[in-house]
Amino acid sequence: MTQTVLQASGLVMRFGGITATNNVTLNLQKGARHALIGPNGAGKTTLINLLTGVLQPTEGRITLLGEDITQLAPHQRVQRGMVRTFQINQLFDSLTPLQTLALTVSQHQGLGLRWWQALGRSAAVSERCAQLLEQFHLTEVMDQPTRVLAYGKRRLLEIAIALACEPRVLLLDEPVAGVPAGEREELLQTVAALPADVSVLLIEHDMDLVFSFATRMTVLVNGTVLTEGDPDQIANDPEVKAVYLGHGEEEGASHD
Amino acid sequence: MTNATRKSLLHTSRLKPWEPVLWLLAFASPLLLSSHALIINEIAIVALFAISLDLILGYTGIVSLGHAAFFGMGAYAAALFAKHVMPDPLVGLAFAIGVSTLLGAVCSLTIMRGSDLTRLMVTLGMGLILMELANRLDWLTGGADGLQGVVMGPLLGTFEFDLSGRTAAYYSLCIGLVFFVLARRLVHSPFGATLMAIRDNRLRAMAIGIPVHSRLALVYTVSAGVAGAAGALLAQTTGFASLDVFDFHRSADVMLVLVVGGVGWLYGGIVGAVVFKLMQDTLSSITPQYWTFWIGLFLVVLVLVGRERLLRPWTWFRKRGGA
Numbered sequence A: 001m002t003q004t005v006l007q008a009s010g011l012v013m014r015f016g017g018i019t020a021t022n023n024v025t026l027n028l029q030k031g032a033r034h035a036l037i038g039p040n041g042a043g044k045t046t047l048i049n050l051l052t053g054v055l056q057p058t059e060g061r062i063t064l065l066g067e068d069i070t071q072l073a074p075h076q077r078v079q080r081g082m083v084r085t086f087q088i089n090q091l092f093d094s095l096t097p098l099q100t101l102a103l104t105v106s107q108h109q110g111l112g113l114r115w116w117q118a119l120g121r122s123a124a125v126s127e128r129c130a131q132l133l134e135q136f137h138l139t140e141v142m143d144q145p146t147r148v149l150a151y152g153k154r155r156l157l158e159i160a161i162a163l164a165c166e167p168r169v170l171l172l173d174e175p176v177a178g179v180p181a182g183e184r185e186e187l188l189q190t191v192a193a194l195p196a197d198v199s200v201l202l203i204e205h206d207m208d209l210v211f212s213f214a215t216r217m218t219v220l221v222n223g224t225v226l227t228e229g230d231p232d233q234i235a236n237d238p239e240v241k242a243v244y245l246g247h248g249e250e251e252g253a254s255h256d
Numbered sequence B: 001m002t003n004a005t006r007k008s009l010l011h012t013s014r015l016k017p018w019e020p021v022l023w024l025l026a027f028a029s030p031l032l033l034s035s036h037a038l039i040i041n042e043i044a045i046v047a048l049f050a051i052s053l054d055l056i057l058g059y060t061g062i063v064s065l066g067h068a069a070f071f072g073m074g075a076y077a078a079a080l081f082a083k084h085v086m087p088d089p090l091v092g093l094a095f096a097i098g099v100s101t102l103l104g105a106v107c108s109l110t111i112m113r114g115s116d117l118t119r120l121m122v123t124l125g126m127g128l129i130l131m132e133l134a135n136r137l138d139w140l141t142g143g144a145d146g147l148q149g150v151v152m153g154p155l156l157g158t159f160e161f162d163l164s165g166r167t168a169a170y171y172s173l174c175i176g177l178v179f180f181v182l183a184r185r186l187v188h189s190p191f192g193a194t195l196m197a198i199r200d201n202r203l204r205a206m207a208i209g210i211p212v213h214s215r216l217a218l219v220y221t222v223s224a225g226v227a228g229a230a231g232a233l234l235a236q237t238t239g240f241a242s243l244d245v246f247d248f249h250r251s252a253d254v255m256l257v258l259v260v261g262g263v264g265w266l267y268g269g270i271v272g273a274v275v276f277k278l279m280q281d282t283l284s285s286i287t288p289q290y291w292t293f294w295i296g297l298f299l300v301v302l303v304l305v306g307r308e309r310l311l312r313p314w315t316w317f318r319k320r321g322g323a
Helices: A044-052 A074-079 A098-108 A123-135 A151-164 A181-192 A207-212 A231-235 A237-256 B003-012 B018-031 B034-057 B066-083 B089-111 B116-136 B165-188 B188-202 B202-207 B212-238 B248-261 B264-287 B291-305
Strands: A002-013 A016-028 A033-037 A061-065 A082-084 A169-173 A201-205 A216-221 A226-231
Touching: A002 A044, A002 A201, A016 A033, A016 A044, A016 A201, A016 A216, A033 A207, A044 A169, A074 A082, A074 B202, A082 A151, A098 A123, A098 A151, A098 A201, A098 B003, A098 B188, A123 A151, A123 B003, A123 B018, A123 B291, A151 A181, A201 A207, A201 B003, A207 A231, A216 A237, A216 B018, A231 B089, A237 B034, B018 B165, B034 B116, B034 B165, B034 B212, B034 B248, B034 B264, B066 B089, B066 B116, B066 B212, B066 B248, B089 B116, B089 B212, B116 B188, B116 B248, B165 B188, B165 B212, B165 B264, B188 B202, B188 B212, B202 B212, B248 B264, B248 B291, B264 B291
Parallel strands: A033 A201, A033 A216, A082 A169, A169 A201
Antiparallel strands: A002 A016, A002 A061, A216 A226
16 A cells, blocks of 8 residues: 555635635655646646645645644745745855755754854765765755856756755656756756655656656646546546647636 | 865865954954054944844845844943943843843844835834934933943953053953854854855745744844844943934944945954944044045945955956956
């Protein structure tokens, strides 16, 4: 029996009269490679914000490893293992990749309030940083300020930071968005090599990546789950085809 | 590999060779320039005040135009303590730090939300409120006349505060050094790094599990305590506290000091304080009426040309981007 790590049930989010998320239920198994797809405006971003705690759902509940986290603040969810990356890089521009990872690892190891000891004094922290730098091909740029790094490297750092939080559930928001072809391969490899016990929810427009990565997919349209299944089922689903071939307007409306 | 990362991480926090030299010079200055002990005392106090502001402005990105609130609170707390409780300077200093830290903790609730502009206004307002309170509560503070009759006891029971100001200068330099060492530890620690993370990108700081609000509150409180220490030093070494310690110009001056010396670098506060105070002193003796004109001109040039270029005159006539 596989273990359900993340469970979102009956999530509803209303902004005034607009229902952005309508009764969404999503289950993530341990080690899942789950993709969340859907046309623009389907409510993918809202769903991520609900899961990470940026938004409070109007209805519904979210459990992580059996614990109800619906009321928890974003940073508390991170401490419990729910970590995200951002579609647009959110980095610490004046710090180096090494400092960035060191502070993230320190915070995660409970050293965030330690003010009398130098960053990196703990051997466990520098060891983990060395591993992450290696894994994400950032070793040679570790001492350069983040703001001068090439876009592909910044993208790698974006994911490395998330992994430095030792996630149980990792939400990848369009990890390859905007990465030039030359730097793409490196990024795809690191995404494919993510630790097997981490459950990954991938939000992506790039269908090649989605179909090569995911073993399970959820299609979101107009704030509701249109369908869920394995890649073959989704690829052959007439409703999904209709949505992606541009006949989705009436289809979506009927689900509203 | 692990060693390389460790070495690189620890490199920034290592003591540079010029640092002890600078501090030795600072401690030698009251002896070498014994007639200038009073201004050395003032510089040490302004430098400490600037370091306290740098903790929140340079390292955490909280813009404040009301930092004099804590400076003033420290000054009045120390003066009142000496007048009504006991004249020992160190106990008074500890009391003043306690009071301003407490005030900082309360005020930290006001800086959590809003944009930089909101915070600028809120901090400005805080300073004004406290100044008016000190003005109104004249039975306690002496109101607009200032708090008179503050007599300090000898430092450690031995060193009397004399008119030449040498004891005062050493007192301020020692306290300044203690706080500098603590602040230096803090900014190079994991805690300090989380502050810089919040400064650079609050959204991401939250997304890696940093409790942003409590960190902001914490550093604001610490910074208020340090500012209070600077205020206490001023009241104790001058034996006087007046409304001027809460004044807006004091908050603005300390920000100018940081602009001159550089933010996000603890020595920036010290360099800024030395340059600013010496300029103020020299210019006001040359032209007592118009010295602020020259300070203003200096600031405009400094900001437009940039500190780096100003310190390297040989680059002035080279084209930008070249070399």
